[in-house]
Amino acid sequence: MKQLSILIKRNVKLFFKDKGMFFTSLITPAILLVLYVTFLGNIYKDSFLNAINGFAVVKDKLINGCVGGQLISSILAVSCITVAFCSNMLMVQDKANNTINDLLIAPVKPQMLALSYFIATEISTLIICYISTTICLGYIAIVGWYISFVEILLILLDVFLLSMMGTAISSIINFFLTTQGQISAVGSIISAGYGFISGAYMPISSFPLGLQKVIMFLPGTYGTSLLRNHALNGVFNEMSNSGFPIDAVNNIKNSVDCNLYFFSKQVPIFVMYIVLICAVLLFLGIYILLNVLKFKKSK
Numbered sequence: 001m002k003q004l005s006i007l008i009k010r011n012v013k014l015f016f017k018d019k020g021m022f023f024t025s026l027i028t029p030a031i032l033l034v035l036y037v038t039f040l041g042n043i044y045k046d047s048f049l050n051a052i053n054g055f056a057v058v059k060d061k062l063i064n065g066c067v068g069g070q071l072i073s074s075i076l077a078v079s080c081i082t083v084a085f086c087s088n089m090l091m092v093q094d095k096a097n098n099t100i101n102d103l104l105i106a107p108v109k110p111q112m113l114a115l116s117y118f119i120a121t122e123i124s125t126l127i128i129c130y131i132s133t134t135i136c137l138g139y140i141a142i143v144g145w146y147i148s149f150v151e152i153l154l155i156l157l158d159v160f161l162l163s164m165m166g167t168a169i170s171s172i173i174n175f176f177l178t179t180q181g182q183i184s185a186v187g188s189i190i191s192a193g194y195g196f197i198s199g200a201y202m203p204i205s206s207f208p209l210g211l212q213k214v215i216m217f218l219p220g221t222y223g224t225s226l227l228r229n230h231a232l233n234g235v236f237n238e239m240s241n242s243g244f245p246i247d248a249v250n251n252i253k254n255s256v257d258c259n260l261y262f263f264s265k266q267v268p269i270f271v272m273y274i275v276l277i278c279a280v281l282l283f284l285g286i287y288i289l290l291n292v293l294k295f296k297k298s299k
Contacts, residue, residue, distance in 0.1 A: 004115060004116055007113060007116030011124075012120045015087055015120070015124045029132035030132075037071060044067045044256075045063060045067050062144065065140070065144030065234075066144075066256075068140045068144055069228070069232040069235055072227075073231040074200040075136060076133060077195075077200040077220070078191075078195045078200045079132050080125070080163045080165075080166050081166035081198075083125050083128045083129055083132075085170045085173075087121045087124040087128070087167075087170075088121040089183055090120070090121075092174050092177045095178045096180050100113070118287065121167045125163045126159075129163050146237070147231065155227060158226045159227075161280060164284075165219065165223065168280060169283055172286055197215060197220065198215075198220035204257050205255055205256075205257060219275055219276055222260065225257050225272055228257055229258045229269060260272070
């Protein structure tokens with residue numbers, strides 16, 4: 001355990017010591033927040049107003065709270081995955097500059113080294129993502145706060161599970177990469193594509209029906225929906241207390257992917273958690289299996 005602890009500390013320190021990598025990971029969520037507010041804010045607002053269809057007068061604070069909840073859930077859903085890839089670059093860098101050979105010459109087991117990369121990546125990713133969560137909650141406090149303490153805890157849980165999934169996925173992909181150029185290319189592809197296939201950039205309800213069915217098989221979709229539910233639950237409660245009809249509130253939930261439907265059957269919140277946790281265990285299992293097979297082959 002002492003050896004594992006030393007390796008984890010070494011990997012975390014190297015990540016935060018690399019100012020370029022650290023600030024890139026940290027500033028990405030802040031840039032996303034500015035971009036989302038600038039370009040997606042009006043789209044989300046129009047979607048909300050279309051959902052209520054002009055039947056009621058809505059306070060600006062409630063509208064801003066609804067839009068803000070969508071924005072921060074989108075940012076956190078994407079950041080948990082993309083930041084994990086940035087945090088896990090050290091795994092590839094050690095291969096690229098042959099540092100990994102030096103580590104293996106020492107009495108370090110390959111399995112211990114692989115585990116240290118995973119845990120260190122998760123720690124670094126969580127630190128960045130929780131800082132991002134604090135920034136996002138600060139934004140909500142400015143535009144329209146409807147989030148309870150329990151929902152904050154649930155958001156933190158969602159971020160933890162999504163960061164675990166991001167760490168596991170990045171570990172699997174980075175297992176096969178050996179150069180800095182490869183990780184940069186993969187990181188760019190993930191950053192550009194993940195937000196769309198997880199429903200973070202645009203609601204799944206706005207996609208063609210066939211694509212919706214395909215996306216419902218992807219675990220990231222459920223992570224995004226969990227964040228949506230916990231960021232917007234207070235807004236929906238306020239709508240109900242303000243006299244919004246149940247059907248209207250339900251239509252809004254459908255339009256922002258708080259309600260997900262798997263082949264026309266609504267997916268409960270606890271099932272979303274089960275899907276996300278199973279995905280984390282599956283990807284982690286694949287990463288462990290890859291390292292076990294590699295170790296056996298090397299022997």
